[in-house]
Amino acid sequence: MTKKPGADLLDGLEELSAEECWSLLARQRVGRIAVIVGHYPLVFPVNYALDGRHIIVQTGVGAKLWSIQNHNVSFQIDSVDPDNRTGWSVLVRGAAHEISAERNPELRARAEAAGAMPWAPGEREHLISITVDGITGRRILRPRP
Amino acid sequence: MTKKPGADLLDGLEELSAEECWSLLARQRVGRIAVIVGHYPLVFPVNYALDGRHIIVQTGVGAKLWSIQNHNVSFQIDSVDPDNRTGWSVLVRGAAHEISAERNPELRARAEAAGAMPWAPGEREHLISITVDGITGRRILRPRP
Numbered sequence: 001m002t003k004k005p006g007a008d009l010l011d012g013l014e015e016l017s018a019e020e021c022w023s024l025l026a027r028q029r030v031g032r033i034a035v036i037v038g039h040y041p042l043v044f045p046v047n048y049a050l051d052g053r054h055i056i057v058q059t060g061v062g063a064k065l066w067s068i069q070n071h072n073v074s075f076q077i078d079s080v081d082p083d084n085r086t087g088w089s090v091l092v093r094g095a096a097h098e099i100s101a102e103r104n105p106e107l108r109a110r111a112e113a114a115g116a117m118p119w120a121p122g123e124r125e126h127l128i129s130i131t132v133d134g135i136t137g138r139r140i141l142r143p144r145p
Numbered sequence: 146m147t148k149k150p151g152a153d154l155l156d157g158l159e160e161l162s163a164e165e166c167w168s169l170l171a172r173q174r175v176g177r178i179a180v181i182v183g184h185y186p187l188v189f190p191v192n193y194a195l196d197g198r199h200i201i202v203q204t205g206v207g208a209k210l211w212s213i214q215n216h217n218v219s220f221q222i223d224s225v226d227p228d229n230r231t232g233w234s235v236l237v238r239g240a241a242h243e244i245s246a247e248r249n250p251e252l253r254a255r256a257e258a259a260g261a262m263p264w265a266p267g268e269r270e271h272l273i274s275i276t277v278d279g280i281t282g283r284r285i286l287r288p289r290p
Contacts, residue, residue, distance in 0.1 A: 013265055030225045030232070034179050034186035041179035041186030043221040045234045076188040080175045085264040087175070089190045119230040120158055121289045144266045 016137030021090045024077065024137065026050050029115040031077040033057060033130075035096075048075070049114030055092065055130040056111040058101075060123055071096060075130055088139035092132050099127040161282030166235045169222065169282065171195050174260040176222040178202060178275075180241075193220070194259030200237065200275040201256040203246075205268055216241060220275055233284035237277050244272040 016024075025031075034043045046057045055075050073096045078089035101108045108127060111117075118124050161169075170176075179188045191202045200220050218241045223234040246253045253272060256262075263269050 013267075029227065032177070032188060032221065032223075034188050036181055036184075036186050039181075040217045040238050041181050041188075041219050042238070043177060043179050043186075043188060043219055043236060045223050045225065045232065072185045074186050074188055076177065078177075078190050080190065082174065087190065087264070091188060093185050093187070117289065119232070119288045120285045121287060122158075140265045142266060143264045144262070 014139045014141040016088065016090065016139060018135050021092075021135045021137040022050075022053075024079075024088070024090050025055070025092075025135075028077045028079075031055070031075055033096075033128075034074045034076065035071060043076075047116055047118045049111045049116035051107060051110055051114070051129075053132060055094070055132070056107070056114075056116050057128040057130070058108075058111065058116050058118055058124040059126050059128055073130060085143040086140040088137060090135065090137040092130065093134040094130040094132045096128050096130050099129050101125055101127045159284045159286040161233065161235065161284060163280050166237075166280045166282040167195075167198075169224075169233070169235050170200070170237075170280075173222045173224075176200070176220055178241075178273075179219045179221065180216060188221075192261055192263045194256045194261035196252060196255055196259070196274075198277060200239070200277070201252070201259075201261050202273040202275070203253075203256065203261050203263055203269040204271050204273055218275060230288040231285045233282060235280065235282040237275065238279040239275040239277045241273050241275050244274050246270055246272045 029047060030045055031048050032043050032045050034041055048055050048057045073094055075092040078087060080087040099107065174192060175190055176193050177188050177190050179186055193200050193202045218239055220237040220239065223232060225232040244252065
């Protein structure tokens with residue numbers, strides 16, 4: 001693993017640049033959306049796609065949708081390599097808004113083409129767009145022996 | 146995939162029993178702890194171990210520790226199979242407490258033997274124990290074609 005110029009090192013954890021975080025976000029198709037529901041931070045895996053610098057998730061009507069709408073959320077992806085005891089994680093802080101899929105057929109088509117169509121079956125008529133307030137990432141650079 | 150007796154089906158999502166959730170928790174070694182920090186739900190991957198029905202995480206001193214302590218947290222694990230467009234997820238709601246590793250060397254030894262020793266290097270002198278308030282899980286039973 002190459003140390004990037006300007007990357008910060010703390011106890012073998014390398015801080016990823018925002019550009020690296022975006023590049024990792026563009027390559028994955030499953031992430032986790034975290035929302036605050038009843039004083040608990042809850043985490044749900046979702047299929048997603050990037051549309052420019054927004055994260056697009058398709059969802060059905062339900063608790064997930066209503067708790068997400070217009071609230072602070074975070075969105076997290078990671079990759080874990082048990083054999084080498086290493087991995088990385090990217091965490092986005094942002095705000096979630098519902099977008100009408102009917103009024104935004106182009107966005108829906110773009111998002112589905114890019115991988116946002118959920119693997120889980122059932123109606124998923126709602127688009128959630130996450131506007132990114134901050135993005136950070138870390139990688140284990142030198143795993144504990 | 147066999148439909149378990151009593152499992153609920155909703156749009157191809159199978160609800161996992163608490164026993165299945167515990168069994169999956171016992172088999173994984175990396176999970177994600179979610180905490181509320183500054184009105185955002187944040188998510189950090191961690192190595193963990195089960196000690197009875199508590200989730201044990203080792204951590205260093207830092208924002209993570211102080212935001213977790215005595216607060217509602219959630220703990221999440223999942224497994225994703227992109228080839229078959231399927232996966233499962235387990236979500237624990239609970240409360241996190243710090244336990245002195247120095248005063249609880251046996252717990253620390255048990256947790257490390259069970260896999261809680263972090264892959265990331267550096268001092269990890271603090272044990273976080275998550276007391277489980279609720280545990281739920283879901284699996285994609287019939288992926289969208």
